[in-house]
Amino acid sequence: QVQLVESGGGLVQAGGSLRLSCAASGLTLSTYAMGWFRQAPGKEREFVAAINWSGLSTTYADSVKGRFTFSRDNAKNTGYLQMNSLKPEDTAVYLCAAKYLGGAYSLPEIYEYWGQGTQVTVSS
Secondary structure: OOEEEEEOOEEEEOOOOEEEEEEEEOOOHHHEEEEEEEEOOOOOOEEEEEEOOOOOOEEEOOOOOOOEEEEEEHHHOEEEEEEOOOOHHHOEEEEEEEEEOOOOOOOHHHOOEEOOOEEEEEEO
16 A cells, blocks of 8 residues: 655744655655645645656756755655745645656646645744
């Protein structure tokens, strides 16, 4: 059974940092593309960042480029999203997703597996 479990969310002041983790089980992450998406109340799911299955290519939303970094530790079967210089508009539930042998895709419907999400709240 495939599971993706996010952690690392919390409450932080504007300008602060958080590192989100996405721990995978039931699949070998080194053969999967991963994506991070976020959803705020009353808004549609929004693309944040993605890494392709080989780990050699990443894509970022313009709103987070230069502030967020996506990385992966294949030995731990875990992906990470380092978020720096956080802004109140980054407040949302953050979800990770995985796609077998995928590219660094920004479309949520492409991904096969999803986690439950972790809440990130940035206060001004």
